[in-house]
Amino acid sequence: MEHIKEEIFKLVALLNKYSYDYYVEDNPQISDTEYDTLYKQLEKLEQEYPEFILDNSPTQRVGDRVLDEFEKVIHKVPMLSLSNTFSIEDLRDFDSRISKLSSDDSIEYICELKIDGLAISINYENGKLVSAATRGDGMVGENVTENIKTIFSIPKTLKTKKSFEVRGEVYLPKKSFELLNKEREENNEVLFANPRNAAAGSLRQLDSKITAKRRLSAFIYSVVGDENINSQKMALTVAADVGLPVNPNFKLCKTIDEVVDYIMYWEEHKQDLPYEIDGIVIKVNSYSLQEEIGSTQKSPRWATAYKFPEEELATKLLDIELSV
Numbered sequence: 133m134e135h136i137k138e139e140i141f142k143l144v145a146l147l148n149k150y151s152y153d154y155y156v157e158d159n160p161q162i163s164d165t166e167y168d169t170l171y172k173q174l175e176k177l178e179q180e181y182p183e184f185i186l187d188n189s190p191t192q193r194v195g196d197r198v199l200d201e202f203e204k205v206i207h208k209v210p211m212l213s214l215s216n217t218f219s220i221e222d223l224r225d226f227d228s229r230i231s232k233l234s235s236d237d238s239i240e241y242i243c244e245l246k247i248d249g250l251a252i253s254i255n256y257e258n259g260k261l262v263s264a265a266t267r268g269d270g271m272v273g274e275n276v277t278e279n280i281k282t283i284f285s286i287p288k289t290l291k292t293k294k295s296f297e298v299r300g301e302v303y304l305p306k307k308s309f310e311l312l313n314k315e316r317e318e319n320n321e322v323l324f325a326n327p328r329n330a331a332a333g334s335l336r337q338l339d340s341k342i343t344a345k346r347r348l349s350a351f352i353y354s355v356v357g358d359e360n361i362n363s364q365k366m367a368l369t370v371a372a373d374v375g376l377p378v379n380p381n382f383k384l385c386k387t388i389d390e391v392v393d394y395i396m397y398w399e400e401h402k403q404d405l406p407y408e409i410d411g412i413v414i415k416v417n418s419y420s421l422q423e424e425i426g427s428t429q430k431s432p433r434w435a436t437a438y439k440f441p442e443e444e445l446a447t448k449l450l451d452i453e454l455s456v
């Protein structure tokens with residue numbers, strides 16, 4: 133019996149490593165067929181010896197209960213929304229407001245791509261994923277734990293035994309969005325307008341089997357409740373170190389001019405990304421400075437979202453024409 137347990141343990145470790153390489157590192161080490169073969173071996177062993185099924189087995193990702201509604205969840209710390217800025221001039225105003233509100237004269241900003249998905253909060257206890265909720269109205273969200281567990285890039289167990297909440301964005305990669313709409317077109321179903329709507333519709337499915345088919349992904353951008361973390365850059369580094377998917381394109385900027393350069397770069401190169409972004413998030417890096425600057429009821433004063441100008445509908449239609 134011992135060797136069966138060994139075999140199951142080995143297969144689970146191997147499959148989780150391969151899906152980490154594939155979904156988080158975007159660098160698959162084996163082919164899909166090899167992965168499926170190992171997965172089927174594991175399923176067979178688990179069917180024969182259900183008592184040896186491990187909680188972090190990839191076969192345990194998709195629940196089989198269909199909910200009739202989502203439970204409401206009260207966020208321990210409210211999930212605020214970002215204020216928006218639409219011009220570089222607005223951004224400079226943001227910078228001068230920050231300078232007035234803070235004792236430091238040199239303020240470090242951290243810039244992150246603004247992933248166009250939907251906000252999520254995920255709780256890990258002793259390194260295990262225990263619950264997840266949507267932002268909702270910021271105070272009360274929907275419990276989407278079972279659906280979040282179907283997202284391969286979100287690990288069910290972390291490389292730490294610590295307990296904390298993380299926040300991030302669930303999104304649908306462009307390729308998955310196109311595939312999904314193609315399937316829907318073939319089944320004469322209503323198409324999703326954009327990846328953001330498709331992600332929201334997929335995550336808020338009452339049947340997690342449907343969510344599992346949608347190939348959602350996620351990036352984590354915040355860690356709540358780890359007092360050793362004193363800056364946004366550190367939060368991103370810690371999140372990546374424990375195995376969470378963190379978008380690698382963040383940049384520490386010493387001046388607002390560096391922020392503007394970063395914005396210009398991504399305004400030009402965002403088409404090359406495999407997911408949609410609708411702007412750039414600019415945050416004061418130091419947590420103590422964030423505290424000092426504070427938040428309003430709705431939004432942090434220490435961060436803002438620079439929104440890219442809406443693509444003219446004409447260019448969008450032109451893209452569609454060129455792509456068909």
Ligand SMILES: NC(=O)c1cc2c(=O)c3cc(F)ccc3oc2nc1N
Nearest residue numbers: 212213214244245246247301353413
């Ligand atoms: N869509 C995003 O990629 C993204 C979104 C947010 C937020 O919504 C957000 C909201 C807050 F109240 C505070 C920080 C935030 O940081 C964020 N950082 C990001 N990278």
